[in-house]
Amino acid sequence: MRKIFPTARKSVLGLAIAASLGLSFNNALAADSDTLTVAVAQDPGTWDPIDTFLVNWSVVANDIFDGLIARGPDLKLKPALATSWQFMNNNKTIRFHLRHGVTFQNGEAFNAQAVKFTFDRLLADKASPQRSNYTAIKSVKVIDDYTVDFHLAQPDPVLLTKLAGYGAMIVPPKYIKEKGDAYFNTHPIGTGPFKMVSYKPNVSATLVRNDHFWGDKPKLEKIVNRFIKEPATQVAELQSGRVDIITSMPISMIKKVNSQPDLEVISHTGPTTYALRFNTKRGITKNLNVRKALIMAVDRNAIIHSILAGQAEPITSFQSKLSFGYDPSLKPLPYDLKKAKALLKAAGVKNGTKVEIDFRGNNGTFREVVQAVAGYLSMAGIQATIKPYDSNVFLNDIVPNGKTGAMFQQSWGGWTFDYDNTAYLLYHSNETYNPYNKSAKLDKLLEEQRQMVDPKKRLPILQSIAKYVYQNHWEMPLYNLNTIYGVNKRVQNFAAPADMRLRLTHVSVK
Missing domain, CATH: 3.40.190.10 (Periplasmic binding protein-like II)
Incomplete structure (x- = not known):
């Protein structure tokens, strides 16, 4: 509203x-x-749809590119480069009927070959931060110039939504083959309503x-x-x-x-959530009870009301209440400074122990939040220093390569409004933005729910994933920001x- x-x-x-x-x-x-x-708050550094996950990319590029499907401000899916689609073969195949008469901004024709090229290229790039969103697609087969079949390796209940954004944006085969990926990064061509003429x-x-x-x-x-x-x-x-x-x-x-x-x-009310994730491999935050203590030492409700003027809601898992997978029965850990101190003492953490909190330095409001967190931790006997980074350095080097301090910022758009798109990318082993945590149990749950189409069966699994992360205190959930x-x-x-x-x-x- x-x-x-x-x-x-x-x-x-x-x-x-x-x-x-x-x-x-x-x-x-x-x-x-x-x-x-x-x-726009950040130059994403590339305009290639398969090279980014940043919301700031989409602020600009959503006007340059189109997907087979679009999603409007009302969050409803609608036809775009595909005029219609149908599930076949017991939901193992999706047939898309493509729009006629569409050209890319350089005059190149849009057709089924362009769709196949787009997804073959995406799925072949194992370094792409978008690839894991689309691995349910086993192969793309051209039926004719304006019909294409997606054969699925397994069901993906969020795939249609994913086809409306980011890595699924259709790109021009001839242009990329002639100019190369590096050129395309800075001179993007799509089928959208606007064309980039200067970068x-x-x-x-x-x-x-x-x-x-x-x-x-x-x-x-x-x-x-x-x-x-x-x-x-x-x-x-x-x-x-x-x-x-x-x-x-x-x-x-x-x-x-x-x-x-x-x-x-x-x-x-939007999809973006904020948390401080923990380095679970090194230092005092390797200890589960220490992580729990640090969470309980911070009055997150006070931060929401005083710093964010009430323009946010507290979260327990890393998703908004609009997200499929949200569990209203899961309650945030309470602010309890006395218990936090007791947990730290029981874990052998000495008064004055130092921790570093890393964050993206371009957001003045979040800087205030981090300063407040550091202030609360000081009352629990933890000396927290805050370290700002350039966003590109932070997102492309510090976090993926596990170079963070004890705590580090994670803000996530959750643009599919489905917890899978957040949880899989942040908690599945060896994902780009999961440098520290591995759990065979959680991997199994994440993979299991991706094979289900029935939302009634998926929901309890997604909620169990959120509960697992909550019980292991992999992050300090902060808030869902408007x-x-x-x-x-x-x-x-x-x-x-x-x-x-x-x-x-x-x-x-x-």
């Missing part, structure tokens, strides 16, 4: 940021009537209207995506008129943004998606 939030907390940090930016608030720039400017790493990605788009003609001529890491800077650019939509809204500045008559804040946008009111027909996968075909500006 769309909500406009008029108020938010006034923290010392928030007021300081607002004051420091105040000089630019009234210096609005003339805006082009055919150009939309969007602030300046860590600066901007500019898209222009694809006049040959198969669907409704985009209303905008141009979209300028500016990579702005600091949320406070995004707000400054929104307030000065240099940006129309921001995707990183500091909680502390919601009131300030809403105070301007030409701006509004849009907030939804999806929050700051928007200039000159933007028309913006359906702010809960999953932040922007599709701007129908948007215009005045």
Whole structure:
């Protein structure tokens, strides 16, 4: 449900940021009537759909690429490059009937061969962070130019949703074969409503209207995506008129943004969850009871109310209440400083023991959260230092290679709204973002539920996976944060998606 939030907390940090930016608030720039400017928190570093899992990739690339299936802001699946599909052979085959007359943005024809090439390429790339989402696909067979069969190695109850995003975006075979993967990384070509014409790493990605788009003609001529890491800077650019939509809204500045008559804040319950995961291989966090103690030492409800102004909900497992697999009977560990101290003492942890908390340094709000966590841990006798990293370094090196401290940030989009997409990638052995934990029991559960189509049978298994992680305290669950946008009111027909996968075909500006 769309909500406009008029108020938010006034923290010392928030007021300081607002004051420091105040000089630019009234210096609005003339805006082009055919150009939309969007602030994106991170340059994903590649535009190849099989090389990323980042929400910030989809903020931009969802307008460049199409999948066989699409999912709109209402979270319902609908036809895209496939006009229809049907299950055959006892659900072991999915036949897709493809849209006629579609071309890629370079003029190359879209057909069944392009679909086969896309998935053959994805499944052959064992280094792809997207590959494990699609391993249920055993092979892709071309029936004719506009019919293709997906033969499944096993059922995947979330596959249709996965085909609506990220690694399943259809790519042009001839273009990639001629130009190569490295070129495609920075010069993407899809079938979507907008085409990338300029990419300046860590600066901007500019898209222009694809006049040959198969669907409704985009209303905008141009979209300028500016990579702005600091949320406070995004707000400054929104307030000065240099940006129309921001995707990183500091909680502390919601009131300030809403105070301007030409701006509004849009907030939804979304899929994004935050946790601090534990290094279970080294140091004091190798001990289960120490991990439990650290969780109980932190008042997460207080953090939600004081730092996040109530724009979040507490979580027990790493999923929102909208996720299939959510278990309402699983309750968070209570804040209990006395018991936390007793557990630490019983585990032989000395007062003043040091731990390091690693996090992505571009999010000022989460920095406050981490500082609060460190403060709570200090009351339990743990000396926590916080270490910020550049997001790309953190996600591509520090976490995958197991270089973290005792605790490290994990924020996850959960864009399928199905716990499988989170749990498999974070808890299955040897997955990219699971550097520390291995469990044959959990692997079996994760694999078992992927073979089931019946949701009534899947649900208890997904809930048992969440319970297993909860009982082993692999992470400190923090909260499910609302999806929050700051928007200039000159933007028309913006359906702010809960999953932040922007599709701007129908948007215009005045």
